[in-house]
Amino acid sequence: MNKKKLLFLFIIPLGLTLLTIFLLYNFKHSEKRDLPEIMKDKTLNVVMESNSVDYFVSGDSIAGFQYKLCKYIEERSGLSVQIFSESNFDLCIKGLQNNTYDIIARNIPITNENKKYFSFTVPITISKQVLIQRKPDEKDSMQIFIHNQIDLADKTIYVLQNSAAILRLKNLSEEIAEPVHIREVSDNSSENLIYMVCAKEIDYAVVDEALAKKIASQLPEIDYSMDIGFNQLQAWALRLSSPVLSDSLNIWISEFMEK
Secondary structure (H helix, E strand, C coil), X not given: CCHHHHHHHHHHHHHHHHHHHHHHHHXXXXXXXXXXXXXXXXXXEEEECCECCCEEEECCEEECHHHHHHHHHHHHHCCEEEEEECCCHHHHHHHHHCCCCCEEEEEEECCCCHHHCCEECCCCEEECEEEEEECCCCCCCCCCCCXXXXXXXXXXXXXXXXXXXXXXXXXXXXXXXXXCEEEEECCCCHHHHHHHHHCCCCCCEEEEHHHHHHHHCCCCCEXXXXXXXXXXXXXXXXXXXXXXXXXXXXXXHHHHHHC
């Protein structure tokens, strides 16, 4: 491999890492926009991922768990909830940092690392990351079915950029003492990754179990039986500088979950 290619392979990941650090650093120094400021605007800006579980169009109406929760908050708070759809998590972070969005309404794992940059609501779901692959098929001779985590050795796994699964896959690579090739994709959705596996565009992906279960009910050739990680508490994320909004959201979400 020549020096130019080696330099290119080094610079690109470094550039992406520095971009994420820059976004997260600026996120912690954003202009204050808490519930009092939001009340003045009368609009709560929420960004979420469009998929068949959380937020989707059904006929002439909009449905999904996250959407229903947002509509309850709209009714409870008296605010107009403006919903934005964005699958790129980096852009969600940037929008939160620059006050374009007030909440990232998606299933984000509550981890100590994430708590450095976000304030989390009360837990909304408990889920885990699972491997998406096609079920064994004699006609599909190119794919190797993964039976256990050791079989991930030297396989290429597709995940969304900044997915919660990345760290777990890296740890698995250390545990099995073999490389696991992680391909992060942006400007895409978890749902599309599942369809790409089904269409044989890729062989393996990792997504949230709740979404996998929903899509697999429509695609019987898809297998999601192998866990990549443990169950994790998941919640919405907002700015660390929005404690009043956080307290109010926790009340409204708890009310909704008890219904």
